[in-house]
Amino acid sequence: MTPAAPQPQRWAKPGVVAVVLVVLASAPLFLAPFATSTVSRILVFGLLAVSLDLLVGISGLPSLGHAAYFGVGAYAAGWVSINVTSAIPVPLLVGAVAGALGAALTGWITVRAHGVFFLMLTLAIGELLHQLAHTWEPVTGGANGMAGIPPARVGDQPLVVSGYVHWYVLAAFAVGVAVVLVVSRSPFGLALRGIRDNEPRMRALGYPTRVYKYAVFVFAGSIAGMAGALLAAQQRLVTPADVGFATAALALLAVVIGGVGTLWGPVIGAALVILIRDAIGPGLDGHGTLVLGLVFIAVVYVLPRGFGGLVSRRHR
Amino acid sequence: MGAWLDANLVGVVNGFAIGFLLFIVAVGLSLVFGMMDVLNLAHGAIFLLGAYVGAALAGGNPSWGGFLGALGLSALLGLAGGGALSAMTEPLRKRSHLDQALLTLGVTLVVAETLVMVYGDDPLAVGAPPGLDGSVPVLGAFYPTYRLVLIGIGAVLAVLVYLVVERTTLGALVRATVADRDMVAALGVDNRLIRVGVFAFGSMLAAVAGVLGGPIYGARPGLDSTVLILALVVVVIGGLGSVRGALLGALVIGQVDSLGRTLFPDVASFVLFGALALVLVVRPRGLFGGKLGVRS
Numbered sequence: 001m002t003p004a005a006p007q008p009q010r011w012a013k014p015g016v017v018a019v020v021l022v023v024l025a026s027a028p029l030f031l032a033p034f035a036t037s038t039v040s041r042i043l044v045f046g047l048l049a050v051s052l053d054l055l056v057g058i059s060g061l062p063s064l065g066h067a068a069y070f071g072v073g074a075y076a077a078g079w080v081s082i083n084v085t086s087a088i089p090v091p092l093l094v095g096a097v098a099g100a101l102g103a104a105l106t107g108w109i110t111v112r113a114h115g116v117f118f119l120m121l122t123l124a125i126g127e128l129l130h131q132l133a134h135t136w137e138p139v140t141g142g143a144n145g146m147a148g149i150p151p152a153r154v155g156d157q158p159l160v161v162s163g164y165v166h167w168y169v170l171a172a173f174a175v176g177v178a179v180v181l182v183v184s185r186s187p188f189g190l191a192l193r194g195i196r197d198n199e200p201r202m203r204a205l206g207y208p209t210r211v212y213k214y215a216v217f218v219f220a221g222s223i224a225g226m227a228g229a230l231l232a233a234q235q236r237l238v239t240p241a242d243v244g245f246a247t248a249a250l251a252l253l254a255v256v257i258g259g260v261g262t263l264w265g266p267v268i269g270a271a272l273v274i275l276i277r278d279a280i281g282p283g284l285d286g287h288g289t290l291v292l293g294l295v296f297i298a299v300v301y302v303l304p305r306g307f308g309g310l311v312s313r314r315h316r
Numbered sequence: 317m318g319a320w321l322d323a324n325l326v327g328v329v330n331g332f333a334i335g336f337l338l339f340i341v342a343v344g345l346s347l348v349f350g351m352m353d354v355l356n357l358a359h360g361a362i363f364l365l366g367a368y369v370g371a372a373l374a375g376g377n378p379s380w381g382g383f384l385g386a387l388g389l390s391a392l393l394g395l396a397g398g399g400a401l402s403a404m405t406e407p408l409r410k411r412s413h414l415d416q417a418l419l420t421l422g423v424t425l426v427v428a429e430t431l432v433m434v435y436g437d438d439p440l441a442v443g444a445p446p447g448l449d450g451s452v453p454v455l456g457a458f459y460p461t462y463r464l465v466l467i468g469i470g471a472v473l474a475v476l477v478y479l480v481v482e483r484t485t486l487g488a489l490v491r492a493t494v495a496d497r498d499m500v501a502a503l504g505v506d507n508r509l510i511r512v513g514v515f516a517f518g519s520m521l522a523a524v525a526g527v528l529g530g531p532i533y534g535a536r537p538g539l540d541s542t543v544l545i546l547a548l549v550v551v552v553i554g555g556l557g558s559v560r561g562a563l564l565g566a567l568v569i570g571q572v573d574s575l576g577r578t579l580f581p582d583v584a585s586f587v588l589f590g591a592l593a594l595v596l597v598v599r600p601r602g603l604f605g606g607k608l609g610v611r612s
Binding site: 056062113115245249252256290296301304 | 357407408417419422423425426429430542548551552592593596
């Protein structure tokens with residue numbers, strides 16, 4: 001792709017972004033606390049989906065175990081909040097570092113694999129970390145989860161009201177997405193797209209493709225860990241289910257619904273997934289999973305390129 | 317060595333029981349992928365279906381009639397499920413593995429959630445059929461009879477599958493389809509039939525394994541992903557599309573899982589991951605996986 005592709009309405013994009021941010025920021029002013037926290041959850045899950053899209057869409061690394069790093073970040077941030085301090089931005093940074101560390105420890109083996117082996121390996125690693133969350137009771141609290149995470153604090157002021165928590169989540173979300181966007185548009189991001197499209201050629205051009213893939217895997221892990229830290233601050237409870245296969249699969253669903261490789265689409269996908277799970281699900285006796293399963297099947301047949309594919313086929 | 321074996325004999329025999337069970341599950345997954353290039357993540361859900369059929373028919377009051385009936389019914393359901401999955405993945409043949417993974421994930425969610433709606437959230441225990449529910453002395457230690465029988469059944473099934481794939485005309489067609497689908501089609505063979513057949517056969521084995529594994533694992537939500545992960549690890553270690561690899565991988569993982577749990581209970585997951593990592597570093601395509609086609 002040529003970086004200088006014509007973009008007639010250059011001013012439109014920042015305008016849209018500003019409007020969306022203002023709407024999101026004013027959510028607590030006109031929404032009830034529960035609805036506000038649903039929007040916060042969408043943002044948390046959206047950041048996870050964006051970091052996954054960096055792997056799936058930009059780098060061609062379809063990970064089925066990305067929730068593992070989300071969970072590692074959430075547990076690490078929760079642990080720090082309980083045992084050390086919950087003052088912003090400490091848990092956030094700890095979550096990002098823990099996510100990166102988790103991805104660094106496991107990623108060296110996944111990036112050696114190609115195609116379907118990559119899918120299987122990430123799935124296996126994700127599930128192993130999920131089991132670890134179950135069995136490492138002294139730290140994770142086992143099946144009951146890590147409870148009693150104190151609210152995040154600004155200085156000495158704890159953020160208890162859902163509106164303040166929402167603003168914290170929104171700010172961190174914006175920073176995280178901005179970092180991902182910057183990376184994806186950098187020369188590094190262009191090289192990743194090259195590796196996605198034709199890895200042998202990129203290697204022939206002298207790019208150390210495996211190092212690039214490892215780097216983006218670790219980076220995406222750190223963003224996922226950051227999202228995990230937000231989960232810990234927003235939900236104040238981390239359970240093994242947040243690490244598990246189901247979360248990873250839902251994140252992937254969000255990416256595919258939204259449009260692989262668009263980076264903004266997955267946020268919309270995340271909104272849909274969370275709304276189905278948290279808003280429609282309880283009305284069906286908690287069987288929102290059933291609806292999500294049907295959505296999975298429908299999306300594969302009907303919307304293979306997601307909503308992003310409907311809007312634009314250019315910026316991939 | 318003698319003393320170590322005495323102390324860990326139960327663990328080792330357990331490992332064989334789990335290993336043969338895993339082989340029955342994994343061989344279907346491996347052949348389906350090797351033949352059709354389809355990553356079937358619904359394989360664990362088929363196993364779970366079999367497990368619940370076993371729990372429903374033979375759970376509360378174990379009897380031979382219920383057990384054999386569960387085996388027969390789960391085999392039929394497995395065949396039907398495999399046929400349906402084959403038909404569903406057919407339109408996605410030219411698309412990425414990710415799309416297949418998503419589709420089969422969706423099927424998994426629907427099947428697992430439906431089972432929860434019918435049978436509830438609580439784990440169901442399944443007893444072994446009468447006569448097999450006791451223990452027998454094995455080299456001085458007492459060991460559940462059923463697991464020994466399971467090892468026997470697994471070994472017989474392994475030999476049967478191996479003979480069919482390796483020694484019969486049908487098996488030759490299957491292997492040829494794995495190696496070069498288009499060439500087999502050009503020779504005048506309707507390979508759609510082979511595709512549906514292998515998919516249905518593999519799913520049948522998974523469903524039957526669900527019933528057979530009942531007295532060990534029971535039936536509970538989440539069992540599908542546990543079994544799927546173990547089967548995937550087996551397939552990755554053994555090499556995709558290889559029957560021999562699936563057997564070896566299953567036996568290795570059975571031992572790693574069983575001994576890992578008794579010897580290093582805290583880090584069992586890491587032992588499993590370690591075995592996987594080791595094999596992939598030494599043989600990136602699995603022990604029996606090759607670039608050119610697939611051997612049995």
